[in-house]
Amino acid sequence: MSYESKTATWLxxxxWEVLLPIIDHGLKTDVVKSDGHSFYRIQVKSLETTWVENKGEMLQLILWYIYQLYYKQA
Structure with a gap:
């Protein structure tokens, strides 16, 4: 499962209402969330590292943390 899909699932x-743009014309938008009145563009990032034994768990933890900090407040 892609990180964009995980982010959409969490939202x-x-x-949240979630939209996945097919073409973004250079706007760097992976996911769009909406509360019905406003729309918020989201670009999903991942981190590659060699010092973590289980990279998948670490990346999931980082994405969850970023989601908790930023996306739930918008």
């Missing part, structure tokens, strides 16, 4: 579970 849907939190009650």
């Amino acid at each position: 849907l579970q939190d009650g």
Whole structure:
């Protein structure tokens, strides 16, 4: 599963409307969330590292942390 899909899943579970743009024309938008009145563009990033034994778990933790800090507040 891609990180964009994971992000969309988390947003849907939190009650947001989620749109996945097919073409973004250089706007660097991976996911769009909406509360019905406003729209928020989201670009999903991942981190490659060699010092973590289980990279998948670490990346999931980082993405969850970023989501908790920024996306739930918007």
